[in-house]
Amino acid sequence: EIVLTQSPGTLSLSPGERATLSCRASQSVSSSYLAWYQQKPGQSPRLLIYAASDRATGIPDRFSGSGSGTDFTLSISRLEPEDFAVYYCQHYGRSRFTFGPGTTVDIK
């Protein structure tokens, strides 16, 4: 069973700064099976990135995904006020979906 670990647990940054979020898998996975979501308080999650680096429809280009093997990264080039939220990575394997524990990006 693949276990996803996200770090840091909380990232405190100011608007305009760059955010780098990490998702590590317990064993090597295909990048096709890795996605990222954003969730704001009281809202449903929203798909940001799929296949590790493909932006979903309507997602601003300040969001980018990268990585391979066991290490994946979600980057936000310049934080906007609406980007402060919780971010989850997700893996699919053996007909199962697995989510990471999440990284909270809050305002410094």
Place this chain on the structure above:
Amino acid sequence: QVQLQESGPGLVKPSETLSLICAVSGYPIRRGYYWGWIRQPPGKGLEWIGTIYHDGITYNNPSLESRVTMSVDTSKNQFSLMLSSVTAADTAVYYCARLVVGSGTYYVDVWGTGTTVTVSS
């Protein structure tokens, strides 16, 4: 525009069965995609419950599998979840979702608004 809406009791007693329905609009379930359930306990992360295809094939989270039953009704364009023998640990926001499975990519592209289910006597 595809929309998903969960419905069901907001309060379930311990040991009873939780039952939810997800009504899909804007896309016929029988046309394709996978459909599923994901939950989020208060203040915690996301947990995949299970996935169902329009032909009724299901895939469940092994940690919940013995308690989960899912079904699909293409005539009503909806699918459902039943979770038996609930405890307080099953208290969560339950989301229904459309899942992209296959063609080389795997992710959740549409989420319902979520429904809060509390297990309490």
